[in-house]
Amino acid sequence: MAKTVLIVDDSMSLRALVKLSLTRAGYAVLEASDGKEGLAQLDKAAKVNLIVSDVNMPNMDGITFVTHVKQHARHKFIPVIMLTTEDEAAKIAQAKAAGARAWLTKPFNPPQLLEAVGKLVLA
Amino acid sequence: MTIHLRWLDAALPTLAVACAAVPLFHGVGVPEVTAVVGVAAASIWAAFRSARVAANSAADCAQQAVDAEARLLARYRDELPPLLRGILPVWREHVESVRSQTDTAVGDLVVNFSAITEQFEAAGFKGTSDSLPSGQDTTISLLTLCERELQPVIASMTRITDSKGALAASVRELSVITGELQTMASEVAGIAAQTNLLAINAAIEAARVGEAGRGFAVIAKEIRSLSHASAKTANYITGRMAQIMTIMRNTSEAATQAAASDKIAIELSGTVVDDVLSHVRELSVEAQTMLGQGNVIRSNIEALIVSLQFQDRVSQVIGVVDKDMARLRDTIDSDEALPSSDQWLADLQAHYTMKEQRRGHGTSAGGRAAASSAAPATALFF
Numbered sequence: 001m002a003k004t005v006l007i008v009d010d011s012m013s014l015r016a017l018v019k020l021s022l023t024r025a026g027y028a029v030l031e032a033s034d035g036k037e038g039l040a041q042l043d044k045a046a047k048v049n050l051i052v053s054d055v056n057m058p059n060m061d062g063i064t065f066v067t068h069v070k071q072h073a074r075h076k077f078i079p080v081i082m083l084t085t086e087d088e089a090a091k092i093a094q095a096k097a098a099g100a101r102a103w104l105t106k107p108f109n110p111p112q113l114l115e116a117v118g119k120l121v122l123a
Numbered sequence: 124m125t126i127h128l129r130w131l132d133a134a135l136p137t138l139a140v141a142c143a144a145v146p147l148f149h150g151v152g153v154p155e156v157t158a159v160v161g162v163a164a165a166s167i168w169a170a171f172r173s174a175r176v177a178a179n180s181a182a183d184c185a186q187q188a189v190d191a192e193a194r195l196l197a198r199y200r201d202e203l204p205p206l207l208r209g210i211l212p213v214w215r216e217h218v219e220s221v222r223s224q225t226d227t228a229v230g231d232l233v234v235n236f237s238a239i240t241e242q243f244e245a246a247g248f249k250g251t252s253d254s255l256p257s258g259q260d261t262t263i264s265l266l267t268l269c270e271r272e273l274q275p276v277i278a279s280m281t282r283i284t285d286s287k288g289a290l291a292a293s294v295r296e297l298s299v300i301t302g303e304l305q306t307m308a309s310e311v312a313g314i315a316a317q318t319n320l321l322a323i324n325a326a327i328e329a330a331r332v333g334e335a336g337r338g339f340a341v342i343a344k345e346i347r348s349l350s351h352a353s354a355k356t357a358n359y360i361t362g363r364m365a366q367i368m369t370i371m372r373n374t375s376e377a378a379t380q381a382a383a384s385d386k387i388a389i390e391l392s393g394t395v396v397d398d399v400l401s402h403v404r405e406l407s408v409e410a411q412t413m414l415g416q417g418n419v420i421r422s423n424i425e426a427l428i429v430s431l432q433f434q435d436r437v438s439q440v441i442g443v444v445d446k447d448m449a450r451l452r453d454t455i456d457s458d459e460a461l462p463s464s465d466q467w468l469a470d471l472q473a474h475y476t477m478k479e480q481r482r483g484h485g486t487s488a489g490g491r492a493a494a495s496s497a498a499p500a501t502a503l504f505f
Contacts, residue, residue, distance in 0.1 A: 011435040017428050056439070056476050085436060085477040087501070096505045103503040107432035110425045116502055 035060025209464020228433035246416035
């Protein structure tokens with residue numbers, strides 16, 4: 001059965017590109033446009049094996065989203081990769097403290113994204 | 124007019140008091156009139172005072188409006204230009220960065236799409252047959268050609284198999300006849316043995332001559348029977364031998380013909396197989412080429428995916444500039460003092476999320492050039 005990845009990003013085109021890269025590699029993909037929608041998707045989904053999240057989003061930013069995920073009894077073990085244009089050390093430290101497992105800067109290269117996903121995705 | 128009003132403002136009260144005081148020093152008549160005039164003057168003064176207050180109030184409002192306008196003019200003349208002189212170049216740099224990134228990304232997209240098209244053509248996906256040069260085969264045509272060329276070979280092999288079957292039947296028939304001959308040979312041998320016995324008996328009988336003739340007559344009869352049987356067997360054997368010769372001759376001819384046909388068929392098969400192998404090798408080379416082109420196409424697609432992400436970056440840059448324009452509009456509309464350009468730009472910089480924006484925050488062309496292409500992705504694992 002295909003592993004499921006949740007993509008959380010306010011850019012529709014970016015979500016489409018990440019989805020294209022992941023589905024070509026055999027992953028099933030769910031989408032959300034901000035952290036609030038991401039939490040709703042997690043509650044609805046049967047199982048999510050990995051989350052790829054942007055940092056700067058309306059309604060709920062990525063770091064707040066990760067914090068909520070890691071506080072949730074059912075979702076806290078899902079690994080999170082931050083995929084963002086940000087590269088400031090302070091933000092990276094915040095994400096790490098919130099519980100993210102990796103930080104990948106945009107523009108992403110498909111093989112690099114797939115390598116990171118492959119390393120962290122839950123069995 | 125203001126001076127006149129002030130004079131009246133000072134004179135009217137004095138006139139009113141003077142008129143009111145006249146009756147104290149004069150008789151009735153003129154003093155009464157004077158008193159009435161005084162009262163009237165006082166009334167007029169009171170009314171005028173009210174009017175003056177109203178006029179002053181209106182004047183104050185007008186003055187406030189004038190002052191506000193003057194302040195606004197002062198803002199636009201004195202405060203806004205320096206602020207705009209600081210902000211506009213930065214906005215311009217961001218907009219130019221967007222233009223440059225879009226231009227570069229679209230150029231990359233065109234190059235990558237062109238490369239993918241070329242790779243597809245090089246891999247053999249050339250589209251409709253109308254576009255093919257005459258005599259050039261597609262992969263599918265090669266396979267059809269191989270199938271057509273192999274069919275005669277299969278037919279030849281079938282014919283060879285059939286002829287070998289006929290030969291085998293002839294050989295089986297020969298084998299049967301040979302068995303019969305062996306049986307006949309045994310019979311002839313038996314006949315010969317009996318003939319010997321008879322001869323021996325005849326010799327014995329001859330030894331007993333005395334009773335001449337009886338024994339020899341019997342012996343002669345038996346020998347005659349044996350002679351007939353031998354002749355009959357000999358004829359039969361001769362006939363069968365003739366059959367065998369015919370069959371052997373036919374078989375030999377058939378075998379010779381089959382050998383000649385086989386030789387031709389085998390040579391033809393060899394040629395066809397070589398041809399087919401050549402096509403298969405061609406197909407194999409094309410398949411390898413397609414595999415290689417496929418890898419190149421995959422790389423081009425991955426490059427496309429990277430290029431297409433420019434939309435996300437320029438969207439963020441434009442979003443920040445758009446919000447800053449709205450902030451300026453709101454600030455101008457409010458009565459707050461306009462901040463300095465340094466303060467404004469410091470607030471703007473706090474909203475940046477990308478290196479390109481921070482580089483473009485400077486107004487140098489070097490910042491713009493650096494902003495035109497995104498930095499390669501980095502990955503950190505915690």
